[in-house]
Amino acid sequence: MQITAVTPPIHNKLVEDYWTAGSAIEPFFEYTYTEQSYKARLAYLQTQQYEHEQLAKVMREAMSEYSLSALTERHLQQLAQGAYTVVGGQQSGVFTGPLYAVHKAITVIQLARQQSEALGVPVVPVFWIAGEDHDIEEINHTFTATEQGIHKRKYKDRFLEKTMASTTEVTEEKLTQLINMVVKDYGEQAYTKTVVAQLREAAQVSTTFTQFFSYLLHTLFNDAGLLWIDAANPKLRQMESAYFMRLIEAAPEIAEQVTAQEQRLNEAGYGTPIYADQQAANLFYVKDGARHLLTRQANHFVAGEYTFTKAQLLALAQQHPQQLSNNVVTRPLMQEMVLPVLAFVGGPGELAYWATLKPAFTALDLQMPIFAPRLHITLVTTQTQKQLQHLALTVEQVFAGKHLRDKEAFIASVQATDALA
Template sequence: MELDTMELPRKNKLMEAYQHDPQFSHRFFDYELSAAGYEARAQELMQRSFQRAELAAVIEQYMQPHGISPLAAQYIKELSSDAFVVIGGQQAGILTGPLYSVHKAVSVILMARQQRELLQKPVVPVFWIAGEDHDINEINHTYTANLGKAVKRQFKQPTVLKTMASDTVYDQKELTAFIKKIFKSYGETAYTHDLLENVLRTVEEQQTYTGFFTSLMNELFTQHGLLFLDAAYKPLRQLESKYFSQMIENADKMASTIYSAEQDLHAMGHKKPIESEAQDANLFYVHETGRVLLKRKAGKFVNEQTGLSFSEEEMHEIAAEQPWLLSNNVATRPLMQDLVFPVLAFVGGPGEIAYWSLLREAFHTLGIRMPVIVPRLSITLITRKTQEALKQTGLTINEVLDGQLPWRQEQWMNEQRDEQFDSLLEESKKLLELQYEKMQSHLLKTDPGLLPVVKKNLQFHQSQFDYLQKTKEQSILRKHHVQYERYQTLSEQLFPEGSLQERLYSPYFFINQYGEGFIDQLLKQPYQFDGSHQLVYL
C-alpha cells in the first residue's frame, strides 16, 4: 500500500469553516483542534467524575459474547481507572455498512494512539453503535459493482413496527442467502471461501442487526483493542438513568439553545442540520408500537400519533425505574456519550460535525463542555486495475472525483464514431422521410384512410434506422471494449453514482480481494488528520 492525499474538488462549506475559520470554530465549538485543545480538554476531564468501574463492567459484559482480545481487556482495565476516550460511532449496517464505518474505526484507533503518546496518559478507542436507531431501511442494504455502476442490494425482510436495530431479529436463512449473493457478485478469489464461511457463521451465531454488526467489526479490529458498546444495551441504559433525568429537567433550555444555534448557523449561509424546533424534547420513548419521538407541549412530554403524554415527574420516574424505555436522538446522543465516557475527542463525519455545531450551549446547560471534534479520515481505495484505468484514459483522480468522468467518457465515445457512416445514415433517414411526405401529400387528396398505415410504416423504418445506429455503436464498443471497460471501472470504483466510494461499498468488497489482513494494512498508513482526502493505492 502507498498513501497520497488530495483536496476534494467539491468542498463541504461547514467543514471548510470549521477547519479554516477560527471565528466559526470558536463560535460553535469549545476546543480548537490542536495540541493546546487536547491539553485543555484533558485538564477539564480530570476535574469531572465518571462511573468508571460500572462503565468498564458494562463494556466487558457487552463484548464478552463477541470476544475480548488481550489489548481490549487492557483498555477496559485502563478505562476503569483513569483513561481518556477517543470515540466515534455508526449505525449497525449489513456487512459493517459502508466503508466509512471502517474509516471511522481506523480514525478512532489512530487518534487514540496518537494522543496516548502525546499526553503520556492512557487513551483508549471506543466505537459507539447506534443500535437504538429504528429506521431499518437505512441499514439493511449494501452496494456491489456491476458494468460501471453501483447496484443497491437490499435485504428485504419486512418489518412492521419501528423497532430498534438492536431489537430487530433477522431471518437467518434469508440473510444467509442474501450474503451468498453478495459474495458471488464480488467474484471468487483465494480468500473468498474462508471469508464467506466466517461471515455466515456469524449470521448463525447472532440474531439482530446490531449483534451481527458488532461481531464482524470486532473480528476485523480484534488486534487493535477497539472497544464496542451498543447505545441500546440495557445495562448501559441503567447506567444512564441519572443522565436522562438531567436531560428531562433541562429539556426546555436545551431545545431553546439548539434551535437558536441552528438559526444562527442558517443565517451564516449553512444548511440546517436537523431542522430543530423550540418544542423538541430530543428524546425517544420505546412504545409497544416501536420507538417514537417525544415533543414538549403544555408542560408535558407527548407523542400525539400514539396518544402518549407524560408529565415531567412521570418522565423522571421512567428514567429512574425503566431507563431502557428512553433513548436519545441526534442532539442528545453526543451529550449522553460525554456524560457516560471521559471523552477526550469525538471523531465524526461531515454530517455529524454539522449537528454537533448546534450543541455547544446544550453541553454548557448540563455543566460540561464539548470534547475536541476531529473530522474522520476520508479515504478512497485505489486498486491496481483502477490505477491502470486512470493511466490509460489520461484522467486524474481529481478529475474523476470532480464529476468530470461522464463527459470525458462521452467525449471519448464521440471520437470513436464513424462519422461517414453517421452522415450516410442521416442522409438516408432524411431521404426516406422526404419520400413519405410526398406519399402522405398524395394520399391526403386521394385516399386519406391510408394515412395511419403510412405513418406506422414510416415509424417502423425509423426504428430500423435506430436499430442500425445502435448496432453500429455496439460494434464500435466491441472494437474498443478494453478502453471502454476502463472508463466503466473508474465509474464503478472511484465515484459510483456520483458519490465517494466510501459512502456505498462494504469493506468486504476489498477484503475479498486482499484478505483479512487488509484492515491491519490500512492501519499502518501514515495518515494526516488535516482534513485532506486520503488516497490509498493497493
C-alpha cells in the first residue's frame, strides 16, 4: 500500500473558513486550530477535576469483553492515572458505518500520539460510540458497488420506533444474511477470507447494533490502543447522574443561548445546522429502550404522553440516570464533563453544529475543546490507478476537476465537428 499526502480543494465554506486565520467563523470557537491552542487547552484542563479512575474502570469493564492489547492496557492505566484524551465518535452503523468513521478513529489515534509527544503528557485516544442514538434506519444498512450499479444492503427486520442502537436487538442469523449479501456482491478478493471470518465472529457475539459495531472497531484498532465507550453504557450513565442534573437546571439558558448563537451563525452566512428551538430541553426520556424527546412547556418537561416537573426530572437524573439521554446539543457538553478532552475530532457536519455550542459550554461554566478536523482519506484501487495512468491523470488533477474539464472539452469538440459536417 502506498500512502500519499495531498491537499484537495475545499468546497465547504465553513470548513475553508475554519482553516483561515481571522475568518468570520473564528469567534464561534474557543480555540483556533494551532499548536499554541493545544498548550492553552492543556493549561485549562490542568485546572479541572475528572473522575479518571472510575472512568477507566467503566471503560475497562466494557472493553474486557474482548481481549486487550498491551497498548490498550497501557492507555487504560494512563487514563486512570490522569491522562488527557483526544475524542471522536460515530453512530454504531453496521460494518462500522460510513468509512469516515474509520477515518475518525485513525485521526483520533494519530492526534493523541502526536500531542502526547508534543506536550510531554499522556494523551490517549477515545472513541465515543453513539449507542444512545435511535435512528436505526440510518445505521442498519450499507451500500455496495457492482457492475449492475449501487445496491443498498440492509439488515432485514422490523424495529420498534425510536429504540436506541444499544438496546435494539440483532440476531446472528440476520447479520450473517447481510454479511453474505455483501460478500456475494464483491466476490472473492485478496483479503476476503480474513475479513469474512472477523465479520462472522462479530455476528456470533453480538446481540445489538452497538455490540456489532464495537466488536469491529475493537478488532481494527485494539493493537493501536484505541479506547472506546458506549454513550448508553449503564455504568457510564451512573457517572453522569450529577451532570444530567446540571443540564436540567441549565436547560432554559442552554436553549436560549444556542438558538441565539445559531441565528448569529446564519447571519454570518453559515446556515442553521441544528434548527435550535428555545423551548427545547435538549434531552430525551428513555422508556423501555426507546427515546422520547423532551421539550419545555410552562413549568414542565414534556415528551409525548410523559410529563415531568423540574423536581421530578431532577429526581429521575439522580435515581435513574439511565432513563435520560443526550441530544446533538448536550452530547458534547456531557462529553466535556465526563472526559478530559484535549481535542474533539469531527467532520464538516459536526464542525457546523459545534459552531452553535460555544455559549452552551459557557452556560455550564465549561470551555469548548479544540475542534480537530478528521483526516480525509481517498482509497485508490489498483484498477482505478491503472485507469488514471491510461488517462494521464493524477489524483490531484481529479480533485481539481481536470477530468470533468477534459470531458467537457471533448464533448464540445465533437459537437463542433458535427456542426461542420
